[in-house]
Amino acid sequence: MPKLRLLMSLEASAFLAAALVHAGILVGGYEHPKARVAETVIALVLLAGVGWSLLRPDRSRRAAVASQGFALLGTLVGLFTIALGVGPRTAPDLAFHAGILAVLTAGLLAALRARPAVTRAA
Structure with missing residues (x-):
């Protein structure tokens, strides 16, 4: 799980x-308050997942499945708002969403494939 924690920390950093x-x-010129709030919430959920783990x-x-699943869903909502013309529709936004979508999908698949931790009796 240390690799998944690192990945989730990097994902959170990207959203921050x-x-x-x-x-x-x-960077100036890309201000969008609603996107800022959504990305901050997603970053905090990913960091909470790291802390939980x-x-x-x-x-x-x-923790990895739940937090990355939430982040993936939030990213898909962001792409949907871009498609509707509600969210920011710039090349950097589209590139970020495409890249983070791939990373979140890979991370979620890795978390789903990971073996559950074994608890040891004291």
Whole structure:
């Protein structure tokens, strides 16, 4: 599970970076308050999944599936809003969504294939 924790941390970092772009902090010209909020929430859910897996190693797989599943669903909602013309429709946004969609899908599949942690009796 350490590899999945690292992947989830990197995913969260990507969403935080996207939120900072949409806040106008990292790059100007791409401000979008609703996208910023959504990306921040997704990042926090992924970080909560990492924390959950550290506090409850026996639930690491469940934490990875739940948090990455939420992030994947949120990303699909973002793509849907882009398609409707509601969300930001820029080349960087489309590239980010395509890339993170692939990473989240791979991470979710890896989490689903991971063996559940074995708990040992004390």
